[in-house]
Amino acid sequence: xxxxxxxxxxxxxxxxxxxxxxxxxxxxxxxxxxxxxxxxxxxxxxxxxxxxxxxxxxxxxxxxxxxxxxxxxxxxxxxxxxxxxxxxxxxxxxxxxxxxxxxxxxxxxxxxxxxxxxxxxxxxxxxxxxxxxxxxxxxxxxxxxxxxxxxxxxxxxxxxxxxxxxxxxxxxxxxxxxxxxxxxxxxxxxxxxxxxxxxxxxxxxxxxxxxxxxxxxxxxxxxxxxxxxxxxxxxxxxxxxxxxxxxxxxxxxxxxxxxxxxxxxxxxxxxxxxxxxxxxxxxxxxxxxxxxxxxxxxxxxxxxxxxxxxxxxxxxxxxxxxxxxxxxxxxxxxxxxxxxxxxxxxxxxxxxxxxxxxxxxxxxxxxxxxx
Amino acid sequence: xxxxxxxxxxxxxxxxxxxxxxxxxxxxxxxxxxxxxxxxxxxxxxxxxxxxxxxxxxxxxxxxxxxxxx
Numbered sequence: 001x002x003x004x005x006x007x008x009x010x011x012x013x014x015x016x017x018x019x020x021x022x023x024x025x026x027x028x029x030x031x032x033x034x035x036x037x038x039x040x041x042x043x044x045x046x047x048x049x050x051x052x053x054x055x056x057x058x059x060x061x062x063x064x065x066x067x068x069x070x071x072x073x074x075x076x077x078x079x080x081x082x083x084x085x086x087x088x089x090x091x092x093x094x095x096x097x098x099x100x101x102x103x104x105x106x107x108x109x110x111x112x113x114x115x116x117x118x119x120x121x122x123x124x125x126x127x128x129x130x131x132x133x134x135x136x137x138x139x140x141x142x143x144x145x146x147x148x149x150x151x152x153x154x155x156x157x158x159x160x161x162x163x164x165x166x167x168x169x170x171x172x173x174x175x176x177x178x179x180x181x182x183x184x185x186x187x188x189x190x191x192x193x194x195x196x197x198x199x200x201x202x203x204x205x206x207x208x209x210x211x212x213x214x215x216x217x218x219x220x221x222x223x224x225x226x227x228x229x230x231x232x233x234x235x236x237x238x239x240x241x242x243x244x245x246x247x248x249x250x251x252x253x254x255x256x257x258x259x260x261x262x263x264x265x266x267x268x269x270x271x272x273x274x275x276x277x278x279x280x281x282x283x284x285x286x287x288x289x290x291x292x293x294x295x296x297x298x299x300x301x302x303x304x305x306x307x308x309x310x311x312x313x314x315x316x317x318x319x320x321x322x323x324x325x326x327x328x329x330x331x332x333x334x335x336x337x338x339x340x341x342x343x344x345x346x347x348x349x350x351x352x353x354x355x356x357x358x359x360x361x362x363x364x365x366x367x368x369x370x371x
Numbered sequence: 372x373x374x375x376x377x378x379x380x381x382x383x384x385x386x387x388x389x390x391x392x393x394x395x396x397x398x399x400x401x402x403x404x405x406x407x408x409x410x411x412x413x414x415x416x417x418x419x420x421x422x423x424x425x426x427x428x429x430x431x432x433x434x435x436x437x438x439x440x441x
Binding site: 269271289290291292311312313318319320324325328329330331332333366368371 | 381382383386387390391408409410412413414416417418420421
């Protein structure tokens with residue numbers, strides 16, 4: 001049972017169907033003039049309109065990129081280049097996706113702290129928007145702890161300061177309404193049940209934006225080269241389907257996460273982190289004192305449950321999750337569970353049946369059960 | 372001041388060593404934990420909060436001071 005939908009979902013059935021159809025019908029170059037190319041152009045335009053509608057953008061504001069990371073890199077570089085005369089400051093929350101942090105680090109990056117529940121400090125964010133700020137960057141909801149961010153309040157402050165705001169909507173596109181107030185919006189198809197290899201970059205009309213690549217005739221000049229059309233068509237179909245199911249999925253998954261939060265919190269020496277209410281419907285994170293995150297991931301995998309972890313021992317850099325660090329919560333013994341449309345209540349109950357035994361066994365093996 | 376040298380040890384080992392030392396400490400006693408795993412900077416203060424002990428800060432790199440309150 002995969003409990004790591006936040007890393008990437010299996011292809012939504014609607015996306016799978018669209019992908020298979022597109023392999024026959026959507027392979028031609030949309031830039032050419034003959035019949036199959038015109039058909040491809042029509043399909044691409046349809047996908048763009050459909051994605052734009054879900055994200056609250058105009059079709060001509062939406063471009064497709066190779067992935068969410070490319071969208072973040074291009075969005076941050078493009079806004080910074082468009083505003084280079086204003087300054088080089090980039091204001092961001094401490095819990096942005098690492099791709100956003102890497103792109104912000106190319107500029108004079110100012111990190112705004114978050115509360116222990118992982119919500120950005122709105123007042124501090126506003127205070128950081130001083131003269132010379134080229135852009136601000138805020139993730140709509142944390143991919144690591146699920147806490148929903150106060151995008152409308154931050155967007156108002158940015159508007160008042162005349163600073164463009166990039167909103168990273170990767171975790172909410174297809175799950176929850178996308179907030180307005182953004183100048184640039186980014187998302188990733190694999191997080192909503194589309195295929196890997198498709199990102200979205202939406203740039204609001206009128207925003208000063210200079211593409212970070214040589215401008216060509218593809219994708220309105222904002223993304224480099226032609227798009228992977230079959231994957232884009234599948235991504236659009238999956239997003240539309242996920243959006244149509246989102247209210248029902250929210251109502252179904254939210255209580256399951258509540259059940260996990262309550263059961264896990266009752267175990268000894270554990271910290272369940274993130275906002276219990278203002279959160280994503282499908283994601284929960286907790287840390288067990290004295291346990292090694294890597295051992296937990298492997299032990300749960302052996303029991304049939306695939307989870308991720310923000311502990312340092314599970315990261316390629318051997319650094320703990322910057323999100324957990326920013327919140328001031330425990331980073332070792334960390335488990336992130338993110339449910340999907342395939343998760344049933346029985347799966348959650350089986351997980352909650354197995355988890356206490358795994359934790360207790362690992363603690364005994366480590367000789368830490370009495371500490 | 373007592374020192375726990377957990378340098379070269381990966382988290383959660385520094386926190387485990389700290390927890391093991393606690394029973395033999397007297398109230399108000401400060402222990403210095405040396406740890407170079409980057410997670411220690413987050414996990415030692417978090418442990419203090421969860422266990423009701425005082426985190427007295429990091430006077431130098433890879434050095435953390437913890438005071439027994441209970």
